[in-house]
Structures are given as C-alpha cells and as structure tokens.
Amino acid sequence: MASTKPARGMRDFLPADVRKRNYVIGIIKSVYESYGFEPLETPSVENLETLMGKYGDEGNQLVFKILKRGEKLRLKTGDGRHELKESDLSDLALRYDLTVPLARVVANNKNDLPKFFKRYQIQPVWRADRPARGRFREFYQCDVDAIGSSSMVVEGELMSAVSDILKRLGFTDFTIRLNHRQVLTDILDTAGVPEELHTDALVAIDKLDKIGADGVATELSERGISDVASTMLMGIFAETQEILNQEKDINRTIVANLINIVSNETLTELGQILKFADKAPILIDPSLARGLSYYTGAIMEVTVPDLAGSLGGGGRYDGLIGMFGKEQIPACGFSLGLERILVVMDEKNMFPPEIADSTPADVLVTIWNEETISSSLKLATELRNQGLRVTVYPEAEKLGKQFKYADTIGIPYVCVAGDDEIKAGKVKLKNMKTGEESTLSIKDVASNVKI
C-alpha cells in the first residue's frame, strides 16, 4: 500500500493551519496594497535556463528539476555511450525564489508595465534542501519589490511597509538590520581581501550569526583569505559588535565609526533610508552580508529575539533585470518568510481568538427524519441568506449523534427542525456552550447567534 505521508520536507495544511496562514497573508496583502503595491503571480514551473546561474553553485544544486517528457527523454536516454548530464534529462524546473521570475516578467513586459512598477507576490517556492526543524522543501515567500527607481525613497517605503506588517501582526521586538553591499566591499578592501575573493568572503561572513566569529575566521582561511586580512576584518566587525551592545544613538555611532572606511555616498544612502523610514526599528549592522549574489546596494534582514535566522530579508539589485533584457533597470525588494512568521506567532499565541478558535460553521442544521430532509436543506439556505455559515448533518441518524458531532467539531449552535417546528414555521436553537435552548422564528435565528 502506498504511503499516506506527504513527500519528504513537504506539508499538508489542515483547516486550522490554512486559516492561520490566510490570516497572515491577508494582513501582508492589505498593507502592501495600502502602499500602492500590485499583485503579480508567476508560474511554479520555469524554463531551466531561466533559473540556472542566478543563485550561485549551491543554489543551482538546490533547484528541483523536472524530467523531460516522452520523445525528448527517449532520445537522451536511449544511447548508453555517453554519461548523462542533468541538462540531458531536464528542461524545466520549480521556482526557487520570486525575484528571478519577477526580473524575467519585467524584461518580458517592459512596454506594458509602468516606469515604476510596484508589485507584491505571495507564492510558494521549492528548494531541494535537507529538511530540518522549520526548514521545508516547499515554503511561501511574501515578496514586495519596486522596480525602476534608484531613489532611497524605495528602500524607505519598503522598510516602513514591512515594519507596519509586523506591528499589525503583533510583533513588538523585531529589528530591521540594515547594511550596504558597498560598506562590505569597502571593509573588505580596507582589510586587504583581494577583489576576486570578495564573494567567498561574503559567503563566510553571512554565517556570522550561525557559526560565530571563530567559525567565520576558520572559513575565511579555508577560502584562501590571509590571516592578516581576516584578523583586520573580524576586528572591524568586533568594534561594531561593541557599539551594538551600547544603548543609545547606535546608528549614529556606527556610521561615525565607518567614516574612514566607507565612501560618503554610501553613508548618505544609509542615512536617507533611516530618515525615510523613521518609524521602523532599523539598526545598521556592517557585518550583515546576505547570501545571494545579486545584491548591489542596501541589504536588510529582519530578526526577532529567540528565533535563529531571520523573518525575512531583501535589498537592492540593480543588475538582475539586465540579465534578462537589454536594459539595466534599478530594483529593490524585500521577502518575508511566511513559515518563520507563523512559527513565532504560534509559539507566542499571537493569533486573535477568531482565528485561533475558528470553527467549521456557525450553525449545524440537524435532520429529523428521511421525510424532512428537504425542510432541513431549505432551513439551511435561509440561514445562509441571513449571513450564517451553516453545515447540514448529512444523514437522518439519532439526534444525539448529530449533537455529539456538532460538539466534536466545535460548532457553537445547533438548529433542530422537527415535525412540530416545521408545522409551526419555527426552529429550536441550542447554544452548545451554555446549553441554552429556545424556539424561534426562522427569520430570528441569525440575531440570536453570537459569533
């Protein structure tokens, strides 16, 4: 017999899960729309060549590839002489993030899209990662991106919107860590890391939170960065860490500390973002690296205490869209991780009661006997017209069983239409919590149901 479990790293969402997910998604949508972002959706399946080479070597390996079909596959596997490559077997792949598809869409529709295109996109992505606690192979990204402007107004509005979302969801202690790829480049240059090793260094620095300063130093050495450079680099970050442990005017102190290392232009950009998003809890962190290689300017990540990793991250990527079209178009975006948000909200009971204690229906309509089924169905229709969510018990079983069912699935009211009630044009309504029963006109049911 086939297994009934979902595939490795994948999850089924039962109704209570879906309601929580939709609640969070609803708030994210509503805030993004209030900022003038528009919804976009792209296909789950992309041409393999669209995705390959956009996420670094590790990313390439984590892309789920789809097997060629029919003739195309037979032509490739029929000949036993050559070793098969993935590209012989696969032509399509599952979406790995929402940014590369966006870049493709912008390049493909550049005549139909406004010169500033502000879109949000909430869809699943797939990564063939080793599953672990809180890490899945299918997960939702909630992306927001503004295309077409180099102004720091974009970064500011993105940070404000993300901050609004987290506040509306009930987060009170989150921090938006902010950095700039140019800050990192300038620090690496100052420390004497040769330019061709910058990408390697960033991959190592990105792990600072996970493996600590010693771990990063070891990895820097493994990646061929000299001890002198590594020591200087870690020294600069250690100084920042000291400042981060202080209490006030942290951003100002950090910026002051960078004045001799980082260009004025870059510091001005960071200053503008702080000013334009002055209600968002932003903290400049010069050691923030972000894994992806396509960032070119500001980068950011949202963290909360008690959660390893981040709730989301993003940054400016002025070069990516040019990979798909003739034109370089500036762009900046942010991606919230739905699963991360849900983990924290679940642990801290942050869902409002109507979501946390949701029920499948407001009222269960019982069935008195085989002959009265139509009456019960008609009653259900009338209650639905009153705005109630109504489920009908499907079988003419003993009334006790029907009540027990309502109780088991948490339906707060049961409506009985027996022979007497049907004759009188009335119904009996029972409040399952209080046990209270009353006989009512059908038209008065909704006003007696308290949800």
Place this chain on the structure above:
Amino acid sequence: MASTKPARGMRDFLPADVRKRNYVIGIIKSVYESYGFEPLETPSVENLETLMGKYGDEGNQLVFKILKRGEKLRLKTGDGRHELKESDLSDLALRYDLTVPLARVVANNKNDLPKFFKRYQIQPVWRADRPARGRFREFYQCDVDAIGSSSMVVEGELMSAVSDILKRLGFTDFTIRLNHRQVLTDILDTAGVPEELHTDALVAIDKLDKIGADGVATELSERGISDVASTMLMGIFAETQEILNQEKDINRTIVANLINIVSNETLTELGQILKFADKAPILIDPSLARGLSYYTGAIMEVTVPDLAGSLGGGGRYDGLIGMFGKEQIPACGFSLGLERILVVMDEKNMFPPEIADSTPADVLVTIWNEETISSSLKLATELRNQGLRVTVYPEAEKLGKQFKYADTIGIPYVCVAGDDEIKAGKVKLKNMKTGEESTLSIKDVASNVKI
C-alpha cells in the same frame, strides 16, 4: 540571452489578471464556507508512487515528474548497461489533481479529522498536456468534497453550492448535467458490451460532445466493441438526445425512459439529488461519462452555451480513499475550473467595475523637492491611516512628470504638498478625471476622495 517568456503552457498573471482571479476565488471561498466547508492545502509535490496508477494510462504520462537529486541520480545514470526507466530517474511528481492528495490526507489523518469532513481546496495542478487555446500546463482547480457519508444530501448540497457560486458570479444560463456510473453500466450491459470493455467504452462515450455520435461509434469499434452493441448503445443515447430537445419535464421523461434499463435504486438516488438541490438547474444526461476512472456513483458536469467543454465536474468516488488506507470511506466532490470560468467572464464582461477598472492606488502623493521627501512620506502615512491606498512618487522630478505618471497608471487622485501647503498644514488634491483641484486639511482628504 535567456528567453523572457514563461515556460510552454505556463502563464504570468499581471496585476489586472490577479485581481480578476482573486475576485472569483473570493466568491468561491465565501460560498463554500457558508456551506460549512473548510480550507485544506496540500503540497505541490507528491511522491511519484502516490500519483501513479490513479489516473489511467493517459494520466500517468501527463504527470510532470521531478528528477532525482545528487547521489540518488548518479547511482542510476552511472551505469550505461541498462535502459533507464522513468522510475530510475524520478521519485517525486507535481500534483495532477486535488482529489488524490485529498484521499491521501484523509487516510493519513483519519483519527484527527471529523467523521464527516467537508473541505474545499483551491490550488494549481500541473499536466504535461499539449498546450492549446484555453488549455494550460498549470491551472487552478477549485475543489469541494464531502468525505464520510453515502447520503445523497451530500450530492444535493454540492450541487446547490456550485449553483450558488455560478449565480453569484453572474452566470444565468448554466446547466448541471447529472448522471450515475450505474446508469452507464446498466446501459452498457443492456447494449451487450462485455464488462471488461466497459472502461474502454466510457473513454469513448466521454468524447460524445467533442467528436459526435459517429466519432464515438468509430472509436467504440476501434476499442473492440461489436457493431451490434455499439448501435444499440448509440440508439439509447439518441433517444435521450431527442428528449433533451423537448421543452418541459425533461428529467421526469428521461428517468421514465430508463426504467426498463436502470435499477430502481440508482433512479432513486438521481431523484433524491434533483429534490435536494431543487434550486440548481440540473438536467439528467445518461450519456455523460466523465473521463476519470475512480467514480462510483453520481457524476456531474457544468456546461454553458458557447463554451466547448465544461466549467467543472465531479462525482462520487467511494473507492479511492480505500486505496490509501485500510478503510473504505465514501466520498463525493466537485471541481470548478478557474480558467474556464475566467474565459467566459472575460468574454462576457461579467466583472464588476471595481475589479474590471481597478487601479494600483487611490492617491498618488507627489514629491516637491529633495528637502520635502520626509513630509511627503509622512503625508502618505496619514492618508493610509485614513484607509486610502497611497503610492508615493519615488523621485523629486518635475511635477508635470509626476502627474503624467499618475494618469498613465490610472490613479484617480493626486495629492501635492509644496512648500506653501506644508507650512499651512494643508495639501492640494486633484481629481484626475474632472481636473478639479482643491486645497484641504490633511485630515479631510479621505472624505473628499470618491472611489
């Protein structure tokens, strides 16, 4: 340079498309919830073995298979001596419909789910079909299923809910064609089609709408069904067709016509469905076959004039869940095709104006100069707090350019805060349709914006 088109048979949905899709999905959700159906979501990727053998031979071929990863793949492709099979190369697959995953979930969670489990599920499915007009490789199914009861109340409520949805979307001329697998079996028996050829015969009969009576007769013959049986079969369907062309009491006449062929029990079930869903426009059609092999009882399909194919279909499948568990659990469901619904609604302009003429934002806030950016952002925040959707022009360009942008993307109001207005704590509001301009207190903007 990589192609910027979506993969073959896949589509990007720009904001106007997404709004239309979400409008339809919203109505479907709301009606299903009013009937007490609960949301369920399952992963896009299933174990290959979960899907194989559930959709017939043709289905097996149309399932998108995912390439094995890393070591698992190398072990299989390294040895050139054997011919590779798909199962050597693939272990996972993309969801082909929402019914088989539901059956898996029910078997996997049978102790946590209520004895009657009513769920809806609106998610994409993937089929490696040859793309054609209106046929895509990724498309959304909107499924609703009731698990655990053999009562025709289930069929009745499903038909009522589907009918309510289509009416709320503005469909006035749809028909729910209803049949029963047992009716087909009895007709095939009566015509003398041997039992082992029933499945073949049904595949042919399913194409009656597409290829006509002569086409079906040819295919029946190709599939080894005798001319005598084929002629008798087509005769029975032709009689029905004549009745279908009459005007009144069609269902009663059709049932009367089947009395000598079909068992009483089956006709009673059909009669109950008609009675329990008496507001739904149901028409009994004994030639309705439905392609999928897992149906065991009532089957139905929704058609509208001027659209080849159907808006959706479904039926009872009492044997499917048992394929995943020890227990046979009765079940019945219906699937609406989102894309089909959208095609018809687009052609007939059935979207309400707020969807058809939607805009990215209610108000564009301009930027006067570099120094006033913060004032503009603050203004935007206040307008959002008034409930407006507000986009900020990201750059301090000439005001004319900013107005032109608002006009191009269809934003109905533009709000200007120049030096004078900022000093006076006021803003200038321009109605882009009428050209009307007024100077207002910030707190009065929302009440002067008519959406």
